[in-house]
Amino acid sequence: MTETEAIAYDVVVLGAGPVGENVADRIRAGGLTTAVVESELVGGECSYWACMPSKALLRPVIARADARRLPGLSGAVQGPLDTDAVLSRRDTYTSHWQDDGQVGWLDGIGADLYRGHGRLAGPRTVTVTGPDGTVTTLTARHAVAVCTGTRAQLPDLPGLDGVGPWTSREATSAKAAPGRLIVVGGGVVATEMATAWQALGSRVTLLVRGKGLLNRMEPFAGELIAKALTEAGVDLRTGTSVASATRENGTVVAVTGTGDCIEADEILFATGRAPQTDDIGLDTVGLEPGSWLDADDTLRVTGTDWLYAVGDVNHRALLTHQGKYQARIAGSAIAARAAGDPVTAEPWGAHSATADHDAVPQVVFTDPEAGAVGLSLAEAEQAGHRVRAVDVEFSSVAGAGLYGEDYRGRARMVVDVEQEILRGVTFVGPGVGELVHSATVAVAGRVPIGRLWHAVPSYPTLSEVWLRLLEAYRDS
Incomplete structure (x- = not known):
């Protein structure tokens, strides 16, 4: 084992998945130097084993299902999928498990990449054990961001x-x-x-x-x-x-x-998933190895002024897009604090990850798709909100018929009856994933029901379900 002299950066990022990449990007945009440490592929779980390959596998499945619902086309798509072609396309989407492009992107923003296993070695210090056994010590003037994500959790079963x-x-x-x-x-x-x-x-x-x-x-x-x-x-x-x-x-x-x-x-x-924090040196800074890291809305770990936990490791919302959102917040907060600027918990500010609490969107890419944002009816009631659920079937929407015969789907909005805003929205049906962002804007922006009437949906599209939901709420 060979040790090298310590190298100083403004910020050290542990993990080069989408979250770590976005933290580094915001740090560099703030004029700070950053080192990124990665033990596997740059691009992380999402790029190679989760979001990208899974959706590449699912897209032909969904496209065939949609085609089978259309008279004039259904007869041509009754045969099996070409599994080899689907898997080949999946391989293309994962860049054949090569990370050259992602490494080039990191280089383009001016971040320094260190390949190897990174561990905390006390406050603001990270050691990196490279593939050849060389140990490099990195010190952080301002912050260390833990962006190591999660791993699959297997049950304890005999055999x-x-x-x-x-x-x-x-x-x-x-x-x-x-x-x-x-x-x-x-x-x-x-x-x-x-x-x-x-x-x-x-x-x-x-x-x-x-x-x-x-x-x-x-x-x-x-x-x-x-x-x-x-x-x-x-x-x-x-x-x-x-x-x-x-x-x-x-x-x-x-x-x-x-x-x-x-x-x-x-x-x-x-x-289920477990945090990738078993062997990253948490014990050297008084934290429990293998634990989720509790972080505030600026993603700073509770009880510290230099350690940040961003993405899945903080257990706030285990979704790639939400982790990237947190990364932008954390990077901006770190840069602001480094510059001596105030960082407040102001709900609408650039340094507060408030969406984690009440406006988390998700799409499940099954057939039919399911998409939701915010709170379910049960969650809203548990949180103490006075709410009412409004449901409509997509069969009442002209745009649904264009998807083919026997379109099955439903939409629900959970309305706060005191504030007349939406606490949550859920859609199920073919193609509904593209509706989720409109719901996210409504929930995150706390758009009053009265204003939503003036967001006119185009005809004939699935988005007319918004009009049906508003009419159902008015008439109930």
Whole structure:
């Protein structure tokens, strides 16, 4: 092991995923020097094992489903997908798991990249152990930003070590469709991967411990997606846990809590995420290794004046776009503090991540799609708001008919009846992902219901659902 002399920067960023990249970008825009430390690929989980490959797998699935609903086109798309072509396109979207382009982007903004395992070594100090064992010490004049994200969390099951289970990484990077696939979980990863691999030729069994899918969304979202998955051929079993899993002669054997045995070629556990903070030196600054890092609205870790936790590691909102939003906030706050400027908690300011509390958007890329922002009805009531839910079916919208026959979908807005603003909005149906940003603007901007009447939707588009929702609220 060779140690080098310490190198000083204004800011050191641990992790070069989308969050770390955006922190570095805002830091450099603020005139500060920055070092970025990465042990894997620059671009992180989203670029290579999550957002980009999963959506590349799903897009042909959704396009075929949309085409099958259209008379005049449906007959031409009844055959199977070309799985090899879909996987090849997926590989292109991941840049074949090469990060040259992302490295070039970091270089273009003037950030210095250090490849290796980064660990805190006391306040404002990071050591980087490179692939050749060389240890480089970096010191930060102003801040260290932890942007190390999360990893898949596997359950503690008898026999699992010998199974070689899939996590989200294997599910999005597999080189072929398994003949039989068990998916364990009922959240976003589970539903999206069940959708993708069933369409790509696998026989999918989806095991859900709870009563339904997507339990953090409005109940009807999970119900509509469950119906569609079942119709597509997925064997969906709710109220079903996995008691053990083994691999016998190459075959996975999963035993459920009720004693049923299910055989498959692979098993995917989509059962949660854990913070990537086990071995980053948190103990050297008085924090617990492996813990989520509590951060304020400027993303500064509670009890420190130099350590920031940005993205998934702070457990505020485990979504790439939300982490990038936090990164912009954190980078601006760090630069402002370095310049001696005041950083306040003013709700509408550039240094306060208020959207994490009440305006987090998400899209689930299943068929049908589900998209939501803000609070569900149950969440709003739990938070103590006086609210009313207004529901409409997309069958009342002329634009939905253009998507083809038997368009199934629903929209809900959760209205604060005291303030006459929206606390949350949910859409389910083909193509609704593109509606979510309009809802995000309404929720984040606290646009009064009275003003929303003057945001006129174009005819005939799905966005006319806004008019139907407003009419339903007025008439109820």
